[in-house]
């Protein structure tokens with residue numbers, strides 16, 4: 001089975017190239033000032049221009065207003081918007097209409113009742129990002145390198161494609177795919193050696209492990 005991989009939080013051109021060469025399907029750019037992966041709109045444009053045809057460029061925003069989104073969408077060549085805040089289903093539908101781009105809505109999961117939101121958003125979003133719920137008081141609503149209990153989404157189906165995220169690494173992604181039946185996976189922290197610092201070898205190892213073409217996983221100290 002083909003697994004599609006998204007590497008999120010890219011900040012350097014060489015990592016965009018590594019993502020493409022490894023065979024990932026999506027490259028994610030973060031627009032959230034408190035994040036160590038935050039990009040200015042101009043930085044994101046320059047990075048997006050490094051992406052070859054076939055690598056989908058995803059802008060991740062958090063409760064962004066229209067003027068910020070207009071600026072991003074007008075400046076950065078994009079293939080998808082990832083909404084990672086508390087955007088309502090109505091807001092998701094509105095943005096989908098406004099920009100004509102596919103929307104992936106992130107939903108944080110910690111326990112069974114959290115799953116209801118996935119059903120709700122699947123009616124308005126093009127894709128779902130099934131992520132770990134951030135811990136109380138966390139600065140970042142995602143990208144915390146924390147996993148949730150994958151048994152909660154074991155063999156669950158929603159009416160739109162979904163992507164598993166949260167605490168995935170080259171070491172655990174194959175097991176996560178096996179346990180959940182996910183056909184798409186997303187990673188940020190698990191391919192970094194420090195917050196916001198991606199590692200090309202870990203990117204390659206992650207894609208290989210996720211897609212079942214694993215060679216060896218580098219150990220970083």
Ligand SMILES: O=C(O)c1ccccc1NCC(=O)[C@H](O)[C@H](O)COP(=O)(O)O
Pocket residue numbers: 008009030032035036037038060062084129131140141142143144145146165166167168186187188189190
């Ligand atoms: O990465 C960030 O800094 C970030 C900031 C604000 C909202 C979301 C953010 N990241 C989301 C992701 O990178 C992933 O989509 C997902 O949460 C998995 O992250 P990780 O657990 O670090 O692999």
